Amino acid sequence: MLQRESNLKINFMNSLKGYIKETGWAKFIAVVDIVGGILDIPIGISLIILGTKLGRTNLGAVAIIASIVSATLIILIGILLIIAGIKLWSTANSLENYTNTEKEEDLKEAIKNLSDYFTWIGWVNVASLTISAIVLIAISLLGAMGWKGISSISGLD
Amino acid sequence: MKILKENIKGIKWAKFVAILEIVRGALSIFSIFIIPLGVLGIFAGVNLWNTAKYLEKYKNTESEEDLKEAFKNLSEYFKWMGWLNLVSLILIALLLILPILFMGFIGLIIIGLIGLIISTLGSSGT
Numbered sequence: 001m002l003q004r005e006s007n008l009k010i011n012f013m014n015s016l017k018g019y020i021k022e023t024g025w026a027k028f029i030a031v032v033d034i035v036g037g038i039l040d041i042p043i044g045i046s047l048i049i050l051g052t053k054l055g056r057t058n059l060g061a062v063a064i065i066a067s068i069v070s071a072t073l074i075i076l077i078g079i080l081l082i083i084a085g086i087k088l089w090s091t092a093n094s095l096e097n098y099t100n101t102e103k104e105e106d107l108k109e110a111i112k113n114l115s116d117y118f119t120w121i122g123w124v125n126v127a128s129l130t131i132s133a134i135v136l137i138a139i140s141l142l143g144a145m146g147w148k149g150i151s152s153i154s155g156l157d
Numbered sequence: 158m159k160i161l162k163e164n165i166k167g168i169k170w171a172k173f174v175a176i177l178e179i180v181r182g183a184l185s186i187f188s189i190f191i192i193p194l195g196v197l198g199i200f201a202g203v204n205l206w207n208t209a210k211y212l213e214k215y216k217n218t219e220s221e222e223d224l225k226e227a228f229k230n231l232s233e234y235f236k237w238m239g240w241l242n243l244v245s246l247i248l249i250a251l252l253l254i255l256p257i258l259f260m261g262f263i264g265l266i267i268i269g270l271i272g273l274i275i276s277t278l279g280s281s282g283t
Contacts, residue, residue: 019228025239115166122170
C-alpha cells in the first residue's frame with residue numbers, strides 16, 4: 001500500500017515537471033523588479049527635496065504634503081519591490097532545482113516563495129494606488145488654487 | 158502532498174493583483190501608445206487569476222490535475238509579464254531617446270539654415 005502511494009507520488013512529481021516552464025522569464029521579471037526598486041529610492045529622495053523647495057513658493061503646504069507623502073510611498077514601493085523581486089528570484093531558483101532534482105522540498109520552497117511574492121507585490125499595488133489617489137487630489141487642489149488666483153486677478157469673483 | 162497544500166498562501170493577493178492587471182489593461186484602451194502593454198497585462202491578469210483559482214481548488218480537492226493547471230497558468234503568467242516588462246523597458250528607452258534624436262534633428266536643421274544664410278549673404282556680397 002505504502003509502495004503504491006510512493007509510486008503514485010513519484011509519477012505525479014514527474015508529470016508536474018512538464019508544467020513548470022518560463023523560469024527564465026520569472027528571473028527576468030525579478031531582476032526588473034529589483035532594479036526598479038533600487039531606482040525608486042533616489043527618485044523618492046529627489047521628490048522630497050523638490051517638495052521642500054516648492055514649499056517656499058506660492059504652492060505652499062499642498063505641494064510639501066503631497067510630495068513628502070508620495071516620496072515616502074515611492075521609497076516604500078522601492079523597498080517592497082526589492083523584497084518581491086528577491087522572492088520571485090528564489091521561486092524561479094527553487095522551481096529550476098525541482099525540475100532537476102524532483103525533490104519535494106524544492107517544490108515546497110517554490111510555493112512558499114511564490115505565496116510571499118504575491119503578498120509583497122499586492123502591497124506594491126496598494127501603495128501605487130494610494131500614490132495615484134494622492135497625486136489626483138493634489139492636482140485638483142492645485143488646480144482649484146490656480147483657478148481662484150486667476151479669478152481674483154481677472155475680477156471674476 | 159499535504160505539505161505542499163500547507164504552503165499555499167497569498168491566493169487573495171494573487172487575485173487582487175490579477176484584477177488590477179486586467180483593469181489597467183482595459184484602461185489602456187484610452188491611449189494608443191500603451192495599448193500593447195494593456196493587451197499583455199490582460200493576458201497576464203487572466204493567467205494569474207486562473208493560477209490563483211486552481212491553487213485554491215487544489216487546496217480544497219488535493220487533485221493533482223489542479224496543481225498541474227496552476228503551474229501551467231503560472232508559467233503563462235511569467236511569460237506574459239516578462240513580455241510586458243520588456244515592452245515597457247523599450248517604450249521607456251524610446252521616450253528617453255526620441256527627444257534627444259528630435260533635438261539633434263532640429264539642431265541639424267538650424268545649423269543647415271545658418272550655413273545657408275551665411276553662404277547666401279557671402280554670395281550676394283561678392
